Amino acid sequence: MLLIYTQKVTPRIVYTFKHICSNILGISVKFSTKIEEFIAHDGMKMSYGKQPLGNELFVQKVDLLMEQGFSEVEIKVQPWGNSFCFFPLPETSALPFDIFAASFYLLSRYEEYLPHVKDEAGRFPAAESLAYQEGFLQSPVVDVWAYKFKEVLEERFPEIEVGKRSFSSRAVIAVEHVFGYRNKGFIRSFLGMHIDMFHLHFGKVFDRIRVLFRLKKDPFNVFEDLIEIIKSYNLKMLFMFQLSDFTVHDRNINHNRMPYRSVIKYVADYAKVGLLLGYYALDDFRILRREKLRMEDIIHSPLEYVMNTKYDLNLPDCYNNLNELEINHDYSMGYPHTPGFRAGTCTPFLFYDINMEVTTPLMVHPYAFNSAAADILSLEDVQRLLGNMMQEVKGLGGHFNAVFKNQDFSEYFDKELNYSFLKQIYEIE
Structure with missing residues (x-):
């Protein structure tokens, strides 16, 4: 079990950490807002905040998981190894990016709540997404980030047991x-046949007749x-x-x-x-x-x-x-x-x-x-x-x-x- 200290346990923090730690990595987590409880804990622990409490595993946070509602978010995507990430952090953090805030942004579909240009069918188009614009749409980056976080955890806590997933x-x-063709009714069948004839799709006309007379599947x-x-x-x-x-x-x-x-x-x-x-x-x-x-x-x-x-x-x-x-x-x-x-x-x-x-x-x-x-x-x-x-x-x-x-x-x-x-x-x- 990984104990996570944060100044305030918000629904966004619980949601995101459980997806990354529990759903993907198979690690159970517990949250605490009490410094005394965190310091006294002898097992695996990390803090998620603005500054570390001591020499524990520390990941600095951005404000997204502490907020409510949605607003315009400034995002600058940068390379991270063979992947990409955003919400960069200073060197004091065990991770160079706040993968938890970035994961929440993608999982919650935060960008789909913001103003955007819809396609001809009234949908949120891929071209409007951050992933498409920055070239990482074809990569499941949240899972990639989770495995990078796993490497940090294994280096700091060699005794940690991470769940194994199978494809x-x-x-x-x-x-x-x-x-x-079947069960379309007389009017729909009649109109469909004439449309096929108009477009010179005589093969479909013949197929329709055979299907209607149960001569073909x-x-x-x-x-x-x-x-x-x-x-x-x-x-x-x-x-x-x-x-x-x-x-x-x-x-x-x-x-x-x-x-x-x-x-x-x-x-x-x-x-x-x-x-x-x-x-x-x-x-x-x-x-x-x-x-x-x-x-x-x-x-x-x-x-x-x-x-x-x-x-x-x-x-x-x-x-x-x-x-x-x-x-x-x-x-x-x-x-x-x-x-x-x-x-x-x-x-x-x-x-x-x-x-x-x-x-x-x-x-x-x-x-x-x-x-x-x-x-x-x-x-x-x-x-x-x-x-x-x-x-x-x-x-x-x-x-x-x-x-x-x-x-x-x-x-x-x-x-x-x-x-x-x-x-x-x-x-x-």
Whole structure:
């Protein structure tokens, strides 16, 4: 156990130290504001303040973890070994940077509370982030800093026992459209066929007819193929199904249709399933609750996992709604078209609400890769970034999550390429 002295124990300090020390390094921590207790402690200890109390391990702090709310923060990113960091400290500190304040800035998504330019879909874009602008978006710097802190601890306390982590990876399949042609209704099928004819997509017209007459399997129904991979290699995979009402934003089929429900139940027998949030569920608590109940009615168990891959996260309101409905796991933390670590970490972390200054029960599982990035980046860039990120996460014993759509593995997309990405993520030969 590591005793940490600080003049005032704030929620931000507890949150950040527990993520770095406990979640990443596996070291239990205890906080104290009493100098007498700290001095009398014979075990491992460090102080986090403006100046050391004696010859203990000392890390000087900046003010961010002592503040409340949010305001403009002056940040100057500097190199630190083969990484980067900010909030520099004087030589009296055991660390040259306040990694705790810097980690809180990234984990809490502090910059997303500040004024910024949104993209065409109303989202916080990767280009507005500090990590993208300073060139460290593809590195889980919070975990890198934690391991640098581990080296300092091991040098000062050779007896310290640090937990060992093992690398894990998971593909998350976002299912907005279970079927491409089936169960769309006469009007939608009729319009879709004429649109394909107008664009001279005669192959799709022929496929639609064959699917509607049950002469061919629907091209988006690739779930048997994915389940076969899961069973063959004993993989962990997560499927997110959309159950929202039909709107201009969400165009899935009616959630009450038995073929749709049957697919969800079939997948749930072999993998974890969750809810892909609809556009209006992000802002309207009643709609979110309705979609949650729909999923629970199908899978006959409490909903644990949700994801939003297309729309604005709208922090902290969307996450607070998930907390209120006791949904415990979110997989939305990433950039749809830009590979990288949006929150700077490859370790699941609890969401911290800056408005309320409280650590919430919601566990955020960040993803580093979305197949949509292949629509913008070259194949060489995607393969290089994916390989580099996985290699670094593997060295840190972290978690690597990647997002795909079910149609990525259909005949209308480059399914061979996406299967190769899937195999690379799971390290399948």
